[in-house]
Amino acid sequence: MIILAKDQFDATREQLLQEINHLSDTEFNDTPDAQNWSIAQICHHLILVEEATKKAVTWGLQSQEQSSPERKDMQLLLDRTRKFQAPSIVEPSEDPFHVQKMVELLATTRAEFLGFLETLEDADALAKRTMKHPALGECPLDQWIEQIYLHEQRHILQIQEIKNSWQQASN
Known part of the structure; x- marks a missing residue:
């Protein structure tokens, strides 16, 4: 599962970098x-979510409770018509960033x-333990990992x- 996810992580990150690499710092920081x-x-939000997910998975694995948690429809994350409020812990800074620094x-x-x-020594434990996800509710830990690249795709x-x-405004 984790190896499959790595391919998804890599492909999604490559797509993200293609979207931002050629932006000027002004474009990068322009608020619509x-x-x-x-x-x-x-x-910045994507970075904060990845860090928070690592913490959530760590906490979830420390839980002794194992179960057969309900699987979530993770494709919901790709539905841009559905709005989610970011928890304050993953709200980005309002300070400007340099594109190259962000890439790093x-x-x-x-x-x-x-x-x-x-x-992670016991990958099977990821499917048997849960943590409450802010948008999806109680969620198996392996799906917390999966949501990283789906969230990035969103x-x-x-x-x-x-x-x-921008293109429409310049026409």
């Missing part, structure tokens, strides 16, 4: 409006997360929407 994040803030932060966080996954769509709005 008061209700929406800049692309830089979206990327994304790489560091991902390397730390994949390193963490490699330390925000890649958001980044594409922002970039499309």
Whole structure:
């Protein structure tokens, strides 16, 4: 499961980097409006979610309670018509970011997360233990891991929407 997820992690991250690598710092930090994040803030949010997920999985594995938790429909995360409120712990900074610095932060966080996954001795325990997910409710830990790349795909769509709005505004 974790090896399969690594392929998904890599493909999704490559797509994210393609979306942001050629942006200027000004474009990267441009906030579409008061209700929406800049692309830089979206990327910072992705880092914070990955760090929070690592903590959630760690806490969930420390729980002695094992069960057969209900599987969630993780594809819900890709539905951009469905809005989720980010918990304060994963709300991005309003400070500006440099594209290259963000790329480095994304790489560091991902390397730390994949390193963490490699330390997991009992992958089967991930499907038998749960933690409450802010958007999905009580969720098996393996699905917490899966939501990382699905959540990132959701925000890649958001980044594409922002970039499309720039093109429409310039026409």
